[in-house]
Amino acid sequence: MKRITLITTALSFSFLALTAFTSCSKDDDNSNDTGGKENVFNNTNSNLKDLRPVTHRLEFPKLKGGKSVILTHKLSDGEVNYSVEWDVEKKSNRWTCYQIYASNAKQTVKRKDQKSANLYPMDPLWPANAFFTYDPYRGSGYDHGHLCPSQDRVNSRESNDQTFYLSNMQPQVHDFNAGIWEVMERKMRTYITYTSGSKDTLFICRGGTIDKQGQYTYIRNNFIVPTYFFSAALMKYKVRGQGDWQYKAIGFWFKHESNSRTSLTPYVVSIKELEEKTGIDFFCNLPDNIEQDVENKTPGQMIIVWNIR
Numbered sequence: 001m002k003r004i005t006l007i008t009t010a011l012s013f014s015f016l017a018l019t020a021f022t023s024c025s026k027d028d029d030n031s032n033d034t035g036g037k038e039n040v041f042n043n044t045n046s047n048l049k050d051l052r053p054v055t056h057r058l059e060f061p062k063l064k065g066g067k068s069v070i071l072t073h074k075l076s077d078g079e080v081n082y083s084v085e086w087d088v089e090k091k092s093n094r095w096t097c098y099q100i101y102a103s104n105a106k107q108t109v110k111r112k113d114q115k116s117a118n119l120y121p122m123d124p125l126w127p128a129n130a131f132f133t134y135d136p137y138r139g140s141g142y143d144h145g146h147l148c149p150s151q152d153r154v155n156s157r158e159s160n161d162q163t164f165y166l167s168n169m170q171p172q173v174h175d176f177n178a179g180i181w182e183v184m185e186r187k188m189r190t191y192i193t194y195t196s197g198s199k200d201t202l203f204i205c206r207g208g209t210i211d212k213q214g215q216y217t218y219i220r221n222n223f224i225v226p227t228y229f230f231s232a233a234l235m236k237y238k239v240r241g242q243g244d245w246q247y248k249a250i251g252f253w254f255k256h257e258s259n260s261r262t263s264l265t266p267y268v269v270s271i272k273e274l275e276e277k278t279g280i281d282f283f284c285n286l287p288d289n290i291e292q293d294v295e296n297k298t299p300g301q302m303i304i305v306w307n308i309r
Helices: 010-019 157-162 180-189 271-278 288-295 299-305
Strands: 068-074 080-087 092-101 143-146 169-172 201-208 216-219 223-226 228-237 246-255
Touching (some): 092 169, 169 201, 180 228, 201 223, 228 271, 246 288, 271 288
Antiparallel strands (some): 068 080, 201 228, 216 223
């Protein structure tokens, strides 16, 4: 089984500390270009001391560490597809984070054939004994709930197929997965245009609650089922006629239950509240002043700015 390996030197670490953010591929937007008006080194709670450059990307929350590992799936051209924080002890996904921008938002392939043999394969990046030897979703009564949706990765066959790894799943009640959760996924896709020159980027982190007592249950063979699901999104964009990057963020908090509602407004929460509920520090790689600004917007403000219905 493949293992994640990392080779670094003291020189490369020094370089990372000085540059703060480095691009992992030609399309990835993990830079902290704020027009020169903010101090990019003022990141007191960031992942910048971590030796893995991928963890410095804006979609990454603060790493939990301990018995958790980071699994980053890349495409054959080196582009990052999505990343997962995997709890080896609980054998569960804590969150999946990824980006959406113009070049990876345009549909060129269909979703993976649902009749495919081995539709939900084991993750080749899992360390030994990180998951069950079988697919515990089968016969459990729960859907394979994507965290990075397959529909967010229809730009290539390779990127779409990778979203079906079991590490990108959490068990979801069908009428939740195909209900309010899908409504939220579709809404977030509307913010990215397919214009070739577009530089707007969505940074997304989603998951189910697996850490706090009362926020998860176990079913057969200690297969964990979240009681709540969350989604945090950060938008980096430019307003026509203005040169500086702008940032806005929004959080969603859902009880995991059958839900066929179509309005998202009851589920909007501030990023600060989402952090309190989950214990996860979202968008920690932003400069502190920008992070504090976007995470303290009220639900009412976010509903207006994001045009939530």
